Amino acid sequence: MGRLPVRSERHVDLNLLSVRITSNLEEFDGYAYFSRDAPAGREPDHEIVCVDLERDHFDPADLDRLRDRTLRATRFRSGYYLNHIFGEPAYLFTDGRRSVVLGRRLERTIWPYFVKRLLTEFAVDHGYLHLKAAGFTLDDGSATLLAGPNGGGKTVFLTQACLNGARFLTNTHMLVRDGEAHAVPSAVRVRPSPQFAELIARRALTPHLESGDFVAAPELLFPGAPRDRGRVRTVVVTDYSPDRPRAFERISAEQAGLFLGLFSDGVVNYGLKDDLLAHHRGDLDAFTASLAAMRRQLADLVGSARCYRANVDMLDASVRAEVLAELSSAGRPAAAPARR
Structure with missing residues (x-):
């Protein structure tokens, strides 16, 4: 594939583990799911690289030849990511602690698939449920x-x-x-309600990607850390x-x-x-x-x-x-x- 373009990144803190997410987009909607950044100097446990094919071109034949041969990668090629999550066909590559996905609207893969998989793998590797x-x-x-x-x-x-x-x-x-x-x-998904009316009115909450709900860091919603x-x-x-x-x-x-x-x-x-x-x-x-x-x-x-x-x-x-x-x-x- 050659060198992958990176125009933005975020190193997110998931408490017991952290993940660095990079994108070839200057503004990537997949970052909105996360409420906390990892402390400076912490090494990420995993890296997810997202390449939007609307922005940068790669030869589809090369991508199909190099992609993973797992069942999940095959499903990604059909636009099926996980459970009820569907989207554009995508190419999935895994290399140890690094996952690369190329496609379109890749924010649909971050929390819906990658976070869930990485949490499960971390759990079984370290004795958690x-x-x-x-x-x-x-x-x-x-x-x-x-x-x-x-x-x-x-x-x-x-x-x-x-x-x-x-x-x-x-x-x-x-x-x-x-x-x-x-x-x-993680960011919390909240429905419009009297408790959050003031926050919604002053646009302090981020609209959810696919609904009339909103997402926000819990620190913004609730008293106490x-x-x-x-x-x-x-x-x-x-x-x-x-x-x-x-x-x-x-x-x-x-x-x-x-x-x-x-x-x-x-x-x-x-x-x-x-x-x-x-x-x-x-x-x-x-x-x-x-x-x-x-x-x-x-x-x-x-x-x-x-x-x-x-x-x-x-x-x-x-x-x-x-x-x-x-x-x-x-x-x-x-x-x-x-x-x-």
């Missing part, structure tokens, strides 16, 4: 993990908790080891529906584990099994050992936490106060779980 989950910490530093289906109310639950005394931990991803949740800093870590004391499965009876009630660790295994496990939820197998170079023993380790970690996590199911309207002040009081008391002798 990668979860799709939101989370916040309470006064004592303990963490509440929020999991649920898309549209199940995780973001509303998180936002309302952080606007009412909790500290923001993470919005979408976390890495967990030995019961400790480590945040993955975000936390980077917290010991998981409670797990809440959120699935809000006003058409069903309202409840905030205990569930078993087994129920929570089964749910998180489908809705939060990074490999399962994002369809990364082929990428993980490729990361292990097709070694079945290493691949299955990683899967077994993740299963044990998930069982240990829910087994050591108090687990709840939540069908509550966190915009209702009285309900919100009751729920947050129950979460604050979890792990100490207390009355039966609140119900509403």
Whole structure:
């Protein structure tokens, strides 16, 4: 391919790891997903190079000859990136800790694919569990993990908790080891609402790339500095529906584990099994050992936490106060779980 053009770059901090992203565009929309830059002098754990073919030309025959021969690279050539994420056909090249992608509108590959894959690979290489989950910490530093289906109310639950005394931990991803949740800093997607009307009016929030929502660093949205870590004391499965009876009630660790295994496990939820197998170079023993380790970690996590199911309207002040009081008391002798 020869030397790749670089006209902008950003070295982003994901807490336990960092990634340098470069682009041949002076302004690259893929940077908007990230809320924090890596400290000066820190070496990146991975590099992602994005080359927009509208700006610089490369011979398609050369690109097709040199690209990866993995299943993911083949899917990129069809414009399928991950799960429901589609875009322009792209060429994917991987060389150790460096990934190169050439195509158009490549911001659609950064957070939707590369971040998820890199977090999963980092997790299996360093003994962590990668979860799709939101989370916040309470006064004592303990963490509440929020999991649920898309549209199940995780973001509303998180936002309302952080606007009412909790500290923001993470919005979408976390890495967990030995019961400790480590945040993955990112921009937060927020819907237009009275809480953020003033910020929206003065254009302090960035419009989301593909919707009428907005994205912003959590420091801009919530009082108090975000936390980077917290010991998981409670797990809440959120699935809000006003058409069903309202409840905030205990569930078993087994129920929570089964749910998180489908809705939060990074490999399962994002369809990364082929990428993980490729990361292990097709070694079945290493691949299955990683899967077994993740299963044990998930069982240990829910087994050591108090687990709840939540069908509550966190915009209702009285309900919100009751729920947050129950979460604050979890792990100490207390009355039966609140119900509403």
